Amino acid sequence: MSAHAESHDEPIVLPPTSLSSIVLTRIVPPVLFGLFVLLLWEVVVRVNQIPFYILPGPLLVGETLIKDWGSLYPSLLVTVSITLSALIAATVAGVALSVLFAQSKWIENCLFPYAVILQVTPIVAIAPLIIIWVKDIRAALLICAWIVAFFPIVSNTTLGLNSTDHNLLSLMQLYGASRRQVFWNVRLPSALPYFLGGLRISGGLALIGAVVAEFVAGTGGVSSGLAFRILESSYTLQIPRMFAALLLITGTGILIFLVLTFVSHMILRRWHESAIRREG
Amino acid sequence: MTLGDNARRSASVLRPVSGSQPALLTLKGVSKAYSTGVVALKNVDLTIHQGEFISLLGPSGCGKSTVLRLIAGLGELTQGSIAWQDGRNPLAQKTDIGFVFQEPTLMPWATVFKNVYLPLKLRGLSKSEARDRVNQAIEQVGLAGFGDSYPRELSGGMKMRVSIARALVAQPKILLMDEPFAALDEITRFRLNDDLLRLWAEQQWTVVFVTHSVYESVYLSNRIVVMSARPGRVHADMVVDAPYPRNEEYRTSVVYNDYCRTASTYLEQAMTS
Numbered sequence: 001m002s003a004h005a006e007s008h009d010e011p012i013v014l015p016p017t018s019l020s021s022i023v024l025t026r027i028v029p030p031v032l033f034g035l036f037v038l039l040l041w042e043v044v045v046r047v048n049q050i051p052f053y054i055l056p057g058p059l060l061v062g063e064t065l066i067k068d069w070g071s072l073y074p075s076l077l078v079t080v081s082i083t084l085s086a087l088i089a090a091t092v093a094g095v096a097l098s099v100l101f102a103q104s105k106w107i108e109n110c111l112f113p114y115a116v117i118l119q120v121t122p123i124v125a126i127a128p129l130i131i132i133w134v135k136d137i138r139a140a141l142l143i144c145a146w147i148v149a150f151f152p153i154v155s156n157t158t159l160g161l162n163s164t165d166h167n168l169l170s171l172m173q174l175y176g177a178s179r180r181q182v183f184w185n186v187r188l189p190s191a192l193p194y195f196l197g198g199l200r201i202s203g204g205l206a207l208i209g210a211v212v213a214e215f216v217a218g219t220g221g222v223s224s225g226l227a228f229r230i231l232e233s234s235y236t237l238q239i240p241r242m243f244a245a246l247l248l249i250t251g252t253g254i255l256i257f258l259v260l261t262f263v264s265h266m267i268l269r270r271w272h273e274s275a276i277r278r279e280g
Numbered sequence: 281m282t283l284g285d286n287a288r289r290s291a292s293v294l295r296p297v298s299g300s301q302p303a304l305l306t307l308k309g310v311s312k313a314y315s316t317g318v319v320a321l322k323n324v325d326l327t328i329h330q331g332e333f334i335s336l337l338g339p340s341g342c343g344k345s346t347v348l349r350l351i352a353g354l355g356e357l358t359q360g361s362i363a364w365q366d367g368r369n370p371l372a373q374k375t376d377i378g379f380v381f382q383e384p385t386l387m388p389w390a391t392v393f394k395n396v397y398l399p400l401k402l403r404g405l406s407k408s409e410a411r412d413r414v415n416q417a418i419e420q421v422g423l424a425g426f427g428d429s430y431p432r433e434l435s436g437g438m439k440m441r442v443s444i445a446r447a448l449v450a451q452p453k454i455l456l457m458d459e460p461f462a463a464l465d466e467i468t469r470f471r472l473n474d475d476l477l478r479l480w481a482e483q484q485w486t487v488v489f490v491t492h493s494v495y496e497s498v499y500l501s502n503r504i505v506v507m508s509a510r511p512g513r514v515h516a517d518m519v520v521d522a523p524y525p526r527n528e529e530y531r532t533s534v535v536y537n538d539y540c541r542t543a544s545t546y547l548e549q550a551m552t553s
Contacts, residue, residue, distance in 0.1 A: 167385040170354050174379050175402045175450070185398070189389045271388045271430045 343512020
């Protein structure tokens with residue numbers, strides 16, 4: 001007998017996605033559009049002679065970015081390091097808490113409402129408190145960013161751990177698997193796509209949390225990352241420098257998103273529906 | 281355990297074809313009620329003999345899947361007992377049981393090899409120790425060369441083959457199959473029926489096969505237990521005394537037709553009673 005002989009049993013071979021077609025459809029159009037908008041912006045600024053302290057043209061922003069790189073770069077490092085530390089801490093704590101939830105419904109019922117409370121309380125409202133309580137400013141910023149980034153990972157991973165195929169669980173029971181074996185072999189891998197989805201959301205939120213906390217700290221006169229540079233520039237009407245700092249924040253956010261999307265794709269590409277191109 | 285112990289309360293009792301074989305397990309007065317109050321099974325008596333290919337045939341809701349799950353030790357009996365020939369309870373000998381679900385129930389994140397390796401992995405065998413057995417099982421179901429494929433890359437029939445290979449690799453004494461081919465098209469189903477019969481002859485398994493197809497049950501099994509619903513109970517127990525190997529010739533024979541008619545009659549009675 002041979003599976004090859006079955007007309008309905010041919011393996012599905014997915015045609016490889018060519019790099020050039022991705023570049024043509026996914027990269028070229030948005031880049032062209034972006035360049036067009038920048039050009040329009042520059043033209044509008046120049047034709048209307050808008051003063052740079054109201055709206056600087058993109059060329060001036062670029063120039064400022066290079067000129068002020070010496071002071072912007074250390075701020076960028078501060079923001080990035082707080083964001084990444086918060087994301088890592090949120091991942092560790094989030095996964096640990098989800099695993100705890102998965103051990104018993106009772107623990108989940110007990111603690112989940114508090115995770116929700118942490119999530120719905122606006123970070124701007126509690127950041128001042130945290131900054132007062134925690135002496136070390138970096139630690140305070142880290143806590144703020146962590147609070148914001150933490151929930152999507154807990155919520156998604158918990159959902160994932162509870163979404164295991166029931167028949168697979170029956171099968172594990174039939175084969176006499178221990179709780180530990182069930183967890184490592186079936187429940188954890190089932191939760192992986194959910195966790196990665198949560199991680200992607202948390203990546204962006206960690207940056208937002210860090211920036212918001214920096215603003216709050218900055219209004220109190222404590223100097224820190226890029227958000228402080230924006231605040232400082234607005235006080236002194238250095239609008240091009242404000243745009244340059246904003247550009248760096250947005251760039252960081254995009255980079256985090258791209259890296260996490262890529263990681264998620266590499267992990268799921270062989271088996272999960274989300275990472276496989278639909279035919280037809 | 282003798283046949284005399286196996287009192288059947290069925291409308292039509294025929295001598296089991298493999299009566300000469302020793303009993304493997306006996307269900308005695310088995311009832312199952314769910315917490316919702318639904319009585320899935322009432323007073324089911326059934327003796328399964330070694331080497332038998334039994335089909336449990338019945339309308340949906342007759343508790344045929346519940347019988348399988350109880351034999352596998354997945355779920356508690358409300359009443360009655362399941363006695364194994366060697367006195368062990370089903371939970372203590374789970375490695376002797378193979379289970380194939382209606383869905384392939386594979387781990388989508390694992391390759392065909394790793395899916396088939398799972399039962400041996402849970403038993404503590406290392407990958408290198410298990411490699412030969414896993415590859416042999418994959419070969420036996422006709423999937424040689426697909427060890428590194430992921431389930432997503434396979435068709436429905438091939439996934440079911442992987443599921444069978446996974447049951448096979450643990451070398452079970454008894455294979456429980458819960459409508460395994462119901463979701464497949466007819467061409468693939470016929471092919472898998474033939475392969476299953478070949479494996480059954482090779483491995484000397486006992487198979488309990490749940491189906492709602494009269495034709496499939498008559499083609500595959502040497503004994504058909506017809507069940508009726510609400511509450512689930514044994515309605516008839518018939519022998520299909522046709523020689524193996526069976527093939528297309530059997531499928532188009534008068535004998536096959538007669539058995540189908542008999543089984544259909546029982547099924548109709550079961551549904552109207």
